[in-house]
Amino acid sequence: MGNSAIDLTGKCALVTGGSRGIGRAISMCLASQGARVAFNYLRNREAAAEAVKMISAVGPEPLELRGNVADDDHVERMFTTLEKEFGKLDILVSNAALGVLKPVTQLREKDWRWTMDINARALVTLSKFAIPLMGDRGGSIVAVSSLGATHAIPFYGAVGASKAALESLVRHLAIENAINNIRVNVVSGGAVDTDALKFFPNREEILEESLKRSPAGRLVTPQDMADAVLFLVSDLAKMVHGQTLIVDGGTSVVA
Numbered sequence: 001m002g003n004s005a006i007d008l009t010g011k012c013a014l015v016t017g018g019s020r021g022i023g024r025a026i027s028m029c030l031a032s033q034g035a036r037v038a039f040n041y042l043r044n045r046e047a048a049a050e051a052v053k054m055i056s057a058v059g060p061e062p063l064e065l066r067g068n069v070a071d072d073d074h075v076e077r078m079f080t081t082l083e084k085e086f087g088k089l090d091i092l093v094s095n096a097a098l099g100v101l102k103p104v105t106q107l108r109e110k111d112w113r114w115t116m117d118i119n120a121r122a123l124v125t126l127s128k129f130a131i132p133l134m135g136d137r138g139g140s141i142v143a144v145s146s147l148g149a150t151h152a153i154p155f156y157g158a159v160g161a162s163k164a165a166l167e168s169l170v171r172h173l174a175i176e177n178a179i180n181n182i183r184v185n186v187v188s189g190g191a192v193d194t195d196a197l198k199f200f201p202n203r204e205e206i207l208e209e210s211l212k213r214s215p216a217g218r219l220v221t222p223q224d225m226a227d228a229v230l231f232l233v234s235d236l237a238k239m240v241h242g243q244t245l246i247v248d249g250g251t252s253v254v255a
């Protein structure tokens with residue numbers, strides 16, 4: 001399913017949380033345009049092995065990097081391997097996320113820190129290592145966010161706050177690095193039916209409501225998210241810096 005307008009041959013990409021769901025669709029999309037993809041994951045080795053097969057079927061064989069994006073030592077180790085194998089980086093997609101789903105007043109300090117570290121602070125650490133590897137050529141960073149950054153969703157207080165922080169970090173990273181031709185943007189999605197939704201006590205309700213409220217009449221798919229990432233990392237978006245591209249079939253603009 002390659003897009004003939006975009007050629008990523010010779011580019012190297014890192015996709016965090018790239019073994020399942022939206023991250024896997026992004027990894028496959030970038031690989032199918034010719035990029036060498038390193039994908040990261042945390043625990044699920046079976047999903048990672050499956051991702052290797054699926055990515056290899058559409059593009060260059062991927063590099064698998066296991067590690068927790070919230071752990072600075074793990075991130076450093078992943079970048080040591082990445083630099084050894086790829087020697088450079090052109091694209092970083094910060095997609096991995098986890099979080100505690102609770103009403104705000106039930107959040108414990110460790111729930112808050114854990115969620116913030118994985119979903120927001122990871123972008124700081126990843127960028128610190130990624131930007132030097134982009135060097136004088138420049139590059140593109142995309143963070144994956146959700147409508148919970150700007151809208152209230154039941155049980156989503158900690159994750160929503162972490163996504164709001166993520167989107168703000170993107171704007172700041174964007175202005176700090178634009179002069180070096182490094183573009184930093186966000187793709188934010190409406191509900192996508194991935195494994196992540198299984199952790200919501202109200203999964204069925206989220207899916208039904210999202211479908212009912214979507215002006216486009218269908219749910220967002222992992223491929224929809226991947227296509228938006230592909231646009232943002234491509235030269236077609238060469239003057240797009242610090243923006244949030246919302247992929248929700250129009251749901252968030254309904255009055």
Ligand SMILES: NC(=O)c1ccc[n+]([C@@H]2O[C@H](COP(=O)([O-])OP(=O)(O)OC[C@H]3O[C@@H](n4cnc5c(N)ncnc54)[C@H](OP(=O)(O)O)[C@@H]3O)[C@@H](O)[C@H]2O)c1
Binds near residue numbers: 042097
């Ligand atoms: N699903 C939605 O409705 C939706 C909507 C809008 C935006 N998003 C965003 O899209 C992104 C992907 O979501 P998804 O639904 O595709 O999730 P998913 O299916 O649960 O997949 C999550 C991926 O992230 C990895 N991961 C989780 N925590 C990690 C950590 N600390 N370090 C490294 N890797 C980690 C997982 O690895 P393991 O397999 O090893 O656990 C897996 O590869 C997230 O940023 C999410 O907020 C999702």
